[in-house]
Amino acid sequence: MNSVELKVGDVLLLKKEDAPGIYTFLKQFLGKNIADIIAKIEGHEYIHSELYVGNGYVLAAWFNGVHLIKYPLRILGNFDIYRHEKMDNEKRSVIKRNVAKYFNMRYDFASLILNGLPEILSLGFEPLERYLEKQLPYSDPNKMICSELVARMYKDAGIIIEPDPEFVTPDDIAQDGEMKKIF
Numbered sequence: 001m002n003s004v005e006l007k008v009g010d011v012l013l014l015k016k017e018d019a020p021g022i023y024t025f026l027k028q029f030l031g032k033n034i035a036d037i038i039a040k041i042e043g044h045e046y047i048h049s050e051l052y053v054g055n056g057y058v059l060a061a062w063f064n065g066v067h068l069i070k071y072p073l074r075i076l077g078n079f080d081i082y083r084h085e086k087m088d089n090e091k092r093s094v095i096k097r098n099v100a101k102y103f104n105m106r107y108d109f110a111s112l113i114l115n116g117l118p119e120i121l122s123l124g125f126e127p128l129e130r131y132l133e134k135q136l137p138y139s140d141p142n143k144m145i146c147s148e149l150v151a152r153m154y155k156d157a158g159i160i161i162e163p164d165p166e167f168v169t170p171d172d173i174a175q176d177g178e179m180k181k182i183f
Contacts, residue, residue, distance in 0.1 A: 004081060004182060004183040006052045006076075006081070007052070007083065007087070007092065008052060008053055008054045008092040008095050008096055009051070009052065009083070009084065009087040009091060009092050009095050009154075009157070010051075010052040010081050010082065010083050010087075010182070011049055011050070011051055011052075011081070011082045011083075011084075011150055011173055011179070012049065012050040012051070012052060012058060012076070012079035012080075012081055013046040013048070013049050013079060013080045013081075013082060013170050013173065013174055014046060014047060014048040014049070014050075014078065014079055014080075014170075015045060015046060015047070015078075015080065045171055045174065046080070046169075046170035046171050046173075046174055047170060048146050048170060049146045049147045049149075049150045049170040049173055050069075050079070050146065050150070051095070051149065051150050051153055052081075053068070053095060053096060053099050054092075054096055056070045056071075057069065057070050058070075058071065059099055059102065059103070059149065059153070060146065060149075061105070061107060061108075061144040061145055061146045061148070061149045062107065062146070063107050063109075064107065065104060065105060065106050065107050066102050066103055066104060066105040066106075066107075066144055066149060067103070067104070068099070068103065079183075080174070080181055080183065081181070081182050081183040082173065082174060082179045082180065082181050082182065083179070083180055083182050084154070084159055084176070084178055084179055084180075085178040085179075085180060086159055086178055087157075087159070091157035091158060091159065092157075094156055094157040094158070095153055095156070095157050098153060098156050098157075101156075102144065102149060102152070102153065105142060105143060105144050106142070106143045106144075107143065107144065107145065108140055108143035108144055108145050108148070110138065110140070110143075111138065111140065111143065111144075111145050111148060111166060112145050114136055114138050114166075114167075115145065115166075115167055115169065117132070117136070118130075118132035118133045118136070118167065119169070133164060133167045136167075138166065139164075139166050146170065147168045147169050147170045147172065147173060148165050148166055148168055150168070150173055151165035151168040151172075151173070152165045159178075161173055161176050
C-alpha cells in the first residue's frame with residue numbers, strides 16, 4: 001500500500017468476500033435462501049464503495065449513515081482502489097467542498113432493496129435492468145447508499161458514472177470505462 005498515493009476522488013471498492021457484514025444483513029432481513037439467491041444472481045465482484053476525500057479520510061455510507069473515516073494502512077489494503085481518468089484538480093476541489101453536503105446523511109435502506117430488484121429480475125440482462133430501473137419511481141437525495149454517494153459526488157464534480165445515481169452499484173463504478181484500477 002505504501003507505493004500508492006491516494007488522491008481526492010479515488011474510489012475504494014471492497015470485494016464481496018471481504019464484506020461478510022452485507023451478506024449477514026441480507027440473510028438476517030431476507031432469510032438465508034434469499035440472500036444466497038441474490039448473491040448468486042448478482043454475481044458482483046464488489047459489494048461496497050467509499051470515496052477518498054483527502055488528509056487520510058474517506059467518505060462512506062454504511063448502515064449508520066454517511067461518515068468520515070480514517071483507516072489504518074492495513075485496512076486500506078483490503079480495498080481495490082480506482083481512479084477516474086478525468087479527475088483533475090478542479091473536480092477534486094468540488095469533491096472537497098461537497099463533503100459537508102453529504103456528511104451525516106441517513107442510510108437509504110429502501111434504495112438498497114430497490115437497487116437489487118432490477119438486477120435480480122433482469123437476470124443480468126443489462127437493457128432489461130435499465131428498463132426496470134426507470135419503472136421504479138424512487139429517489140431520495142437526502143439518504144444514501146455507498147455507491148450512490150460516490151456517484152452523486154462525482155456528478156457534482158461533472159463526471160457521470162451512470163445516468164441515475166440512485167441505481168449505481170459498486171461494480172458499475174469499477175466497470176466505468178474511464179475508471180482505472182491503481183491498486
